Amino acid sequence: MEREEKGKLEVIASKKFATNDELVYVIDFLNKNLKIKNIMFGLTKDSENGEMTINIYEFN
Numbered sequence: 001m002e003r004e005e006k007g008k009l010e011v012i013a014s015k016k017f018a019t020n021d022e023l024v025y026v027i028d029f030l031n032k033n034l035k036i037k038n039i040m041f042g043l044t045k046d047s048e049n050g051e052m053t054i055n056i057y058e059f060n
Contacts, residue, residue: 013056
């Protein structure tokens with residue numbers, strides 16, 4: 001019998017952007033509305049080079 005892992009995140013896409021403080025609200029909106037599709041978004045900020053990275057995750 002195969003065992004299904006729960007809670008595992010897999011990065012399915014990643015994109016860098018110039019720093020924009022409004023992206024936090026976009027990510028929050030997407031997470032609230034796409035959770036039922038097993039999709040989650042993450043946002044990281046790199047202060048050294050002024051970039052933000054959006055990651056899209058799929059979870060099961």
